Amino acid sequence: MSASRQIMPVPSGRPPLPRRIGARIATEAQLRDHQAVGGKLARQRVMREKGLAVPPFFALTAAFFDELFWPLREEVSHLLAKLDFSDGQAVRQAAAAIRERFVALSLSAEQEAAVLASFDRHFPADALVAVRASTIGHRLDESEDSADNPFAGMSETFLYVRRSEVLTKLRLCWASGFSAESLVYRQAQGMDLLGFSVGVAVQQMVLGQRSFVLFTVNPRTAARETVIAAGHGIGEGVVQDKVATDHYFVHGSSGEIRAEVVEKTEMLGLDPVLGSGLAMLAVPLALQQAPVLSDDEIRALVQLGRRIEAVFGAPQDIEGTIDAQGQVHVLQSRPIALDYRRMRVWTNANVTESFPGVTTALTYSFSRYFYRVIFHDCYRRLGMSERGLHDEHEALDRMIGFVGGRVYYCLTHFYHLHSRSPLFPVFRAHWEKMMGFRASYEAAPAGIFGRALRATGKALATASAGAVVLYRYFTHERAMRHFHAWWEGLIAPLRGRDFDEQDLLVLEHEFHRVWREVGNEWGVTLLNDTYLPVLYGLTENLFKQWGLAEDEALMSDLLCGDEDLMSVEIVRSAVRLAERVRAVPALRQAFAHMQPQALWDAVAADALDAEFCAAAKRHCHRYGDRGLQELKIEQPNMRHTPQLLMQMVQGYVGGEVTVQGLREREQALRQAAELRLKELLADAPVKRLVLAYLLPKVRGLIRHRENSRYCRSELFGFSKNVFRAMGRRLVAQGVLRSADDVYHLSQDDLFGWLDGSGVTQDLQALADLRRREFSQNEKAETAMDLTTLGPLHDNVLLAPSQETPTEGELRGLGSSTGKVRGRARVVIDPNSVGALGEGAILVARETDPGWLFLMLSAKGMVVERGSMLSHTAITGRKFGIPTIVALPGATTRIPDGALIEMDGASGRVEIIELPVAGDAPAMAEAA
Numbered sequence: 001m002s003a004s005r006q007i008m009p010v011p012s013g014r015p016p017l018p019r020r021i022g023a024r025i026a027t028e029a030q031l032r033d034h035q036a037v038g039g040k041l042a043r044q045r046v047m048r049e050k051g052l053a054v055p056p057f058f059a060l061t062a063a064f065f066d067e068l069f070w071p072l073r074e075e076v077s078h079l080l081a082k083l084d085f086s087d088g089q090a091v092r093q094a095a096a097a098i099r100e101r102f103v104a105l106s107l108s109a110e111q112e113a114a115v116l117a118s119f120d121r122h123f124p125a126d127a128l129v130a131v132r133a134s135t136i137g138h139r140l141d142e143s144e145d146s147a148d149n150p151f152a153g154m155s156e157t158f159l160y161v162r163r164s165e166v167l168t169k170l171r172l173c174w175a176s177g178f179s180a181e182s183l184v185y186r187q188a189q190g191m192d193l194l195g196f197s198v199g200v201a202v203q204q205m206v207l208g209q210r211s212f213v214l215f216t217v218n219p220r221t222a223a224r225e226t227v228i229a230a231g232h233g234i235g236e237g238v239v240q241d242k243v244a245t246d247h248y249f250v251h252g253s254s255g256e257i258r259a260e261v262v263e264k265t266e267m268l269g270l271d272p273v274l275g276s277g278l279a280m281l282a283v284p285l286a287l288q289q290a291p292v293l294s295d296d297e298i299r300a301l302v303q304l305g306r307r308i309e310a311v312f313g314a315p316q317d318i319e320g321t322i323d324a325q326g327q328v329h330v331l332q333s334r335p336i337a338l339d340y341r342r343m344r345v346w347t348n349a350n351v352t353e354s355f356p357g358v359t360t361a362l363t364y365s366f367s368r369y370f371y372r373v374i375f376h377d378c379y380r381r382l383g384m385s386e387r388g389l390h391d392e393h394e395a396l397d398r399m400i401g402f403v404g405g406r407v408y409y410c411l412t413h414f415y416h417l418h419s420r421s422p423l424f425p426v427f428r429a430h431w432e433k434m435m436g437f438r439a440s441y442e443a444a445p446a447g448i449f450g451r452a453l454r455a456t457g458k459a460l461a462t463a464s465a466g467a468v469v470l471y472r473y474f475t476h477e478r479a480m481r482h483f484h485a486w487w488e489g490l491i492a493p494l495r496g497r498d499f500d501e502q503d504l505l506v507l508e509h510e511f512h513r514v515w516r517e518v519g520n521e522w523g524v525t526l527l528n529d530t531y532l533p534v535l536y537g538l539t540e541n542l543f544k545q546w547g548l549a550e551d552e553a554l555m556s557d558l559l560c561g562d563e564d565l566m567s568v569e570i571v572r573s574a575v576r577l578a579e580r581v582r583a584v585p586a587l588r589q590a591f592a593h594m595q596p597q598a599l600w601d602a603v604a605a606d607a608l609d610a611e612f613c614a615a616a617k618r619h620c621h622r623y624g625d626r627g628l629q630e631l632k633i634e635q636p637n638m639r640h641t642p643q644l645l646m647q648m649v650q651g652y653v654g655g656e657v658t659v660q661g662l663r664e665r666e667q668a669l670r671q672a673a674e675l676r677l678k679e680l681l682a683d684a685p686v687k688r689l690v691l692a693y694l695l696p697k698v699r700g701l702i703r704h705r706e707n708s709r710y711c712r713s714e715l716f717g718f719s720k721n722v723f724r725a726m727g728r729r730l731v732a733q734g735v736l737r738s739a740d741d742v743y744h745l746s747q748d749d750l751f752g753w754l755d756g757s758g759v760t761q762d763l764q765a766l767a768d769l770r771r772r773e774f775s776q777n778e779k780a781e782t783a784m785d786l787t788t789l790g791p792l793h794d795n796v797l798l799a800p801s802q803e804t805p806t807e808g809e810l811r812g813l814g815s816s817t818g819k820v821r822g823r824a825r826v827v828i829d830p831n832s833v834g835a836l837g838e839g840a841i842l843v844a845r846e847t848d849p850g851w852l853f854l855m856l857s858a859k860g861m862v863v864e865r866g867s868m869l870s871h872t873a874i875t876g877r878k879f880g881i882p883t884i885v886a887l888p889g890a891t892t893r894i895p896d897g898a899l900i901e902m903d904g905a906s907g908r909v910e911i912i913e914l915p916v917a918g919d920a921p922a923m924a925e926a927a
Helices: 039-049 062-081 088-103 109-122 163-178 180-188 235-239 295-312 361-381 386-391 393-397 411-418 424-435 458-474 476-494 504-521 523-545 554-558 566-583 585-593 596-604 610-623 643-655 659-680 685-732 739-744 747-755 763-778 849-856 871-879
Strands: 057-060 129-137 157-161 196-204 210-215 226-232 246-250 257-260 266-270 278-282 316-322 328-335 343-347 400-403 406-410 785-789 809-811 813-816 819-827 840-844 860-863 883-885 899-903 908-913
Touching: 039 057, 039 129, 039 196, 039 295, 039 328, 057 109, 062 088, 062 163, 062 196, 088 163, 088 180, 088 849, 109 163, 109 196, 129 163, 157 163, 163 180, 163 196, 180 849, 210 235, 210 295, 226 235, 226 295, 235 266, 235 316, 246 295, 257 295, 295 316, 295 328, 343 400, 343 411, 361 386, 361 393, 361 400, 361 406, 361 504, 361 523, 361 685, 361 739, 361 747, 386 393, 393 411, 406 411, 411 424, 424 523, 458 476, 476 504, 476 523, 476 685, 504 685, 504 747, 523 554, 523 685, 554 659, 566 585, 566 610, 566 643, 566 659, 566 685, 585 596, 585 643, 596 610, 596 643, 610 643, 659 685, 685 739, 739 763, 747 763, 813 871, 819 860, 840 849, 849 871, 860 871, 871 883
Parallel strands: 819 840, 840 860, 860 883
Antiparallel strands: 057 196, 129 157, 129 196, 210 226, 210 316, 226 246, 246 257, 266 278, 316 328, 343 406, 343 785, 400 406, 809 908, 813 883, 819 899, 899 908
16 A cells, blocks of 8 residues: 555544534525535525526535534444554444444434425425535535545435435434445545534435536646546446446537547436435346437537636536436536646647757756746746745756656646736636647646745736736836847857867856846746737637638738848848849859768858858857757857858758748748728728737837747757867766766866766766667657646656567556556455455446445556546546546456556556466355
């Protein structure tokens, strides 16, 4: 059993909590009070008030429970105090004994009358109702359906209950607070075993024909996509994994629906013989293969989920049912229990543009340093305090990760840091679009990775942040001019220096001198990247609204023609070289017959046309940091491989490209676009004025973005020269065998070796290890988007195409991430099993909350039924247990005692070794 799931001693020595005194039946005001009726019932009341279709109900309060439980408290406390939680049978026996006490409770005539009178006020005498318990912790975070503790499926629910049965069911609901699974859950979480009360709802029974569980955020990946599990019959069958369910995944941005439809032969419904209670019924043959929900119904449920999420201000887990008339009824909504401490969301969808493919340790470690430095300055400029920046050090230092030898954005930290600004909801969609993310993700609430920004209120915080952003925006042009002037003054004397003669410790000092200045100035470029997607998105939306987007090239043509783009000037400089070649016959002859390397050798020796040689050298000096994969430290740029410039010029010579031609083409596009715009908005002068303001602003922001990107290239180029010089010097000193070995060391390895802050002296051994890992990483492709739970390498990192099935492999639905290996323990009846055994993987047909004792002792779980939204999946995610559900025939296809490997992300189970005769556990329940 892992330490995180270890069963703890019973809390003791706490003073007895006073019982609550108050109304037995909740008043209107108490129905909104979590402490009076529990979060489950309070949220139902809120949803009814918001006009959502929640069946009517009345509620029995925590005070009513305390009144009844007070005489039993001492006896129950004595039973629990001597309980051995390592003995599952003992826990079940204690729970049964407590249940008997509640069943035997005698309610006074006054108490019974209060309940039945409420029934008669709300329902007809022959009504069928649901009786639902809700655990109310004496601490809010220990209540059922709280964000931290869902207590999924542990409180008792009785369906299709007649008036004459209500009092009996109430006693069983109260007793469910002390069920074996509830006791084990509270114990595992370190909660006071007596630190709760129980509220109960008596609610109109909806005769649902189809039921669903809906998550407004994917609980496995944290992606902003709606996930729905739906089956026939009432919701108990879906929630408790009693029936087969379809799964629907709806993309948060595009609305695209992906369906996983299965055969559904059974459903739970009203017992047709008794006229009350539940029975397993056959699904009509015509419905067994068909989807439970139509696309229109799915879209309507997505909108319902968003509406409920907006009511509560957090991602929701929603249960509902659909009656014969197609009316949707909401039965429950609770916060999704995402454990952000264990979860990391990764993508290289955008960052791969800068760091394609596998990179070296030096590139990654240096880039991580770059992100921390520049975002620290950005958040400082946006008003984050020094204390706030200090508290966010962990997230700032880990904005990117190294996954399978590739650079990934850690979106968990990006979203968390960005959401520190109350204005992030305004920028969010534009930022996600600019970054090219395939999905939006839910951010961790403030406080998970650092201290929340304190303010007197949300409105004040928003106003303050807005004032800062507006000030920065209106002074942005001046700030960018200052940035470029500062950068030119800093980098000009450093361009092209090889640093070979400099003392290594002095070189380290020079590196940090430059980066200290970078840390005080570079954040303005990130502000530019904040304004650009917003103004671009606003302009794009106006084009759509005003019917201008039908001309697909209009907006892009209007944004071209900027004369001051550094990237354009670099191309023009190379084209000017080509024009000189065409103008000088001897040069044209040389470029027609000589190889690029020979051409550059001639340029370096001034053996060609003097004007051309001087211009080529100026180009390499000024623009030499531009090149393929220029941000990868191991990749040489044009400064190191100037023959590439000659190759480029040869291409331009043959293509007859001219600077004037490039300029005229771009200007012609812009002028033609402006003419078309004028014609389209001939009768809309206000719209023309709006675009006359926006388009130059967007062009300016694009110019600043592109020009600052070249400044970034120069910053990386300077740093690249520093590290290349270090590599050469370390080879000369006999520390490394090859100068290229420096790329397989981290920045801290190098500087630590120089200044005494490092922990490893044998840099060659480190370089050899990392070089081997680099080669291994080149052979495997990682997925573009990943969500990992727990340690990174407990998760599947490969791209889906590489997850090829192997012999002995089975597939289910991955629902709680983690990769483990252990002996399969096939369990049919949990009551006949005392313990699973050390390192066992639980294999079952299905589970319910009664299996919790076995779940907590399992290394992993594989079940035949269930969905990623079911109790089994929720429990796995809550306690960090790798879990696979919906693996058909798991209990027969996986031999008891077999050594298996399971992966809770991909849903893969592989049988590694069959059990040896006599070694398999004795399974009495398998008979």
